[in-house]
Amino acid sequence: MSLVRTEAASPSNPGPPSDSASVRERLRNAETVLWHRGTFVAAVLPFLGLAFAITVVAIKGWPAILVNGTHFFTGSTWQPGSTYGSTVYPHGVATPQGASYGAWPLILGTVQSSAIALILAVPISIGAAIALTERLPRSIARPANFAVELLAGIPSVLFGLWGILTLGPLLARDVYPHIASIMPDVPVLNFFNSPTGHGEGLFTSGIVLAIMIVPIITATTVELFRQVPSLNQEGARALGMTDAEVTHSVTIPWVRNGIIGASILGLARALGETIAIAMISGAILGHTAQNIYSPMTTIAATIVSQLDSSFTDATGFATATLAEAALVLAVISVVVNVIARFIVHRTGKLGGPVGRG
Amino acid sequence: MAVAPTSTALNEPADSVLCAKNLTVGFGEATILNDITVNIGRGHATALIGPTGSGKSTFLRALNRMNDRVSGYRRNGEVTLEGESIFTSGMDLLDLRRKVGMLFQRPNPFPMSIRDNVVAGVKAHRMAKRHQFNDIAEARLTQVGLFDAVKDRLNKSPFQLSGGQQQLLCLARALAVEPDVLLLDEPTSSLDPVTTERVESLIANLVPSISVVIVTHNLGQAQRVSDQTMMFFDGELAEFNTTKELFTNPQHPLSSQYVRGHIG
Incomplete structure (x- = not known):
């Protein structure tokens, strides 16, 4: 590789015309940049996907996390509450009366x-x-x-x-x-x-x-x-x-x-x-x-x-x-x-x- | 090419540890070994030399039946260990391999601690009690001159050791099951000169209590470690002679050309 480059640069062997060489050089540079950015995106995507999925369920589940508290991990009830009853507001979250999730x-x-x-x-x-x-x-x-x-x-x-x-x-x-x-x-x-x-x-x-x-x-x-x-x-x-x-x-x-x-x-x-x-x-x-x-x-x-x-x-x-x-x-x-x-x-x-x- | 062997009858059957009689081995269509008859002397170091593809490794691997699992393997003729056929059902394959140990071209430690590597065969053959394993490991590592280098990491992985140390570990492992014969398949081809010298002197010290058979491409090594040499060519045994005679006064034209570096 290095041998070829030395030869191309030597005066006795001028190599291909310089304008086409610079076009080639630019293309190779662009390719390198594209390659680096492409692999970076590919490397980051899985982490973004995981972070996105967890963030979405965390945001959507936030009201439930506030209200259910530790009972969610220890309790065994699964009561949606009364759809026809009044709405109550524990921790400021609207929940049907009698709702209890464990x-x-x-x-x-x-x-x-x-x-x-x-x-x-x-x-x-x-x-x-x-x-x-x-x-x-x-x-x-x-x-x-x-x-x-x-x-x-x-x-x-x-x-x-x-x-x-x-x-x-x-x-x-x-x-x-x-x-x-x-x-x-x-x-x-x-x-x-x-x-x-x-x-x-x-x-x-x-x-x-x-x-x-x-x-x-x-x-x-x-x-x-x-x-x-x-x-x-x-x-x-x-x-x-x-x-x-x-x-x-x-x-x-x-x-x-x-x-x-x-x-x-x-x-x-x-x-x-x-x-x-x-x-x-x-x-x-x-x-x-x-x-x-x-x-x-x-x-x-x-x-x-x-x-x-x-x-x-x-x-x-x-x-x-x-x-x-x-x-x-x-x-x-x-x-x-x-x-x-x-x-x-x-x-x-x-x-x-x-x-x- | 017809080899027209000129082998010398060096050893009487009674003085031989392993005898091959009209041994022919092939894989599928190809015949690798053709009609080998030879007596390998008890207590000798026997070198197997010859060009690549001459069948010397296949011959070595026939002696502990390592060819058995190669696809298309076929065999004719007989090999006896101390007069007993190694192919009859009376010969327990596992016991054969305990008596006829092997060291390979490249080190092949097992994925277990250095100590467990040394006693792996001892364990498999139930040759000792668990509480004796430490002493056995220490004795065998000392024998190959590795103990001081590894005594602080006997419970560690062998893969951190250098290639030469790994090969010495494999030698310790092979010696731990107290074999009668040790087969060496180019044991130093992947090692540096210093370790090579160490392995060679260890091999020299094993004889005569252990009979050694060594395949080597290194003619200097053959002369240094062996006292008898088999010259293979094209699947045939061209010459079997004392090492000294074969290298100074070869009887067969092919061995004469080979030891002078004209073929192979």
């Missing part, structure tokens, strides 16, 4: 259903990724991998419909009673030892969420496993390790951070999943789940199922409350991501070298 069951339901989904989905996804990359012959692994990627793109309403029509009743009839009958009556486990209901509830929601996020986590984990250098896996094999030991002590630790990241991606989808949960959760307001089979609801499902009726509240307080709920959901998602990053930072130090080796 989102604790929603928050707990969101966390519980997503936790069940994650507990079920992560081991299944890692197992599937191991099977796809290491165990299955290529002739089966390729179409299976394609199917997994397709599954990740299926609209959630299909899962909801399937859950309520087929899976829920099936689980309630053939699976839940057996689980309930073998669970002893001790703390934690007695959460499983109770009337099993009709299949609409927390456990079914968690299972359907798990089915929805398994393809996401699996597809990402497959890509991660493919990046593990075969030299290091061969080293373990040459030391006399079994396939399982190689996977356990080299392959998985090598990409541990990536698997945590993939799981968080799945968890984020589970936390925000709306329509499928609205269909299969039993959509019960005002109660936390009494056992793992109980009907429940989540923040996202409540927002979509209550939005229509919230418009009948002429003071707008019901809508503001839903905006507050949305803000809480956004905060939960951000907190989960921060915790995940913290875990990655804490445990990642023995993981595979990034950008080395």
Whole structure:
């Protein structure tokens, strides 16, 4: 590069005429400026998007934040108040008389259903990724991998419909009673030892969420496993390790951070999943789940199922409350991501070298 | 090209740790090794030399069955370890690899602490109790001269170490399972001259308690560390001789050209 420039500048080789050279130079400068500004905008846009979304729900939800106070996080009532009664003005905000909103069951339901989904989905996804990359012959692994990627793109309403029509009743009839009958009556486990209901509830929601996020986590984990250098896996094999030991002590630790990241991606989808949960959760307001089979609801499902009726509240307080709920959901998602990053930072130090080796 | 081997019968089967008999290895259509018969002496350091693509690495990897997983792998003939076929169902593959260890071209530490790296094989083969791991790690790291450099960071990642230190760590890891044979696949090709010298003197010290088989492109290294040398050409064993004889008085025209730098 520098050699060419020196030659062009030397008197014996004057190079192309200077006016066309300066045009070229100007074009290149313009291109550079465009490139810098373009990448800057692209870099800033995601942050602007996040800030915009959070600001909007914060502004819309502000009246509800003032009135609901801490009761929103601890209370379990969900009373829109009387549309025909008089309007009252706590903290100067117009609210229907008797309105009282406590989102604790929603928050707990969101966390519980997503936790069940994650507990079920992560081991299944890692197992599937191991099977796809290491165990299955290529002739089966390729179409299976394609199917997994397709599954990740299926609209959630299909899962909801399937859950309520087929899976829920099936689980309630053939699976839940057996689980309930073998669970002893001790703390934690007695959460499983109770009337099993009709299949609409927390456990079914968690299972359907798990089915929805398994393809996401699996597809990402497959890509991660493919990046593990075969030299290091061969080293373990040459030391006399079994396939399982190689996977356990080299392959998985090598990409541990990536698997945590993939799981968080799945968890984020589970936390925000709306329509499928609205269909299969039993959509019960005002109660936390009494056992793992109980009907429940989540923040996202409540927002979509209550939005229509919230418009009948002429003071707008019901809508503001839903905006507050949305803000809480956004905060939960951000907190989960921060915790995940913290875990990655804490445990990642023995993981595979990034950008080395 | 027909190689027309002129191999010398250096070792009696009784004095050999590994014996190949009419060993032919191919991947798919291509035949990589053709009809190799050789006895690798117990307690010797044997160098495998030859041009790129001559089959020496494939031969090395046949000795601990690392070729098994390569797609299209096919084999004919026999390899025996202390008289016992390594291919029969009676030979446990994991046990074979404990007895026949391997060090690779580039360092390949595991994503675990330096200490856990050293005892990874010991753990897998349940050769010691958990409370002995510390002592084993220290002894093996001392053996390869790495202990003083890493004693303050045994719980830290090995990926912060230099390439040479990582390779020494892998050597410590291979020695920790107390192998009878150590296979080295160009172990110093990614290392600086100082570390290379260190690895070479370590290898020299392993013999005769451990039999060493080393693939190398570095003819000086072959002369420094080995006492017997196999010259491969085009998938065949052109000559098997003492290192001294092969480099000073080669019997085969191809080895004569190769050691004088005319081919390869």
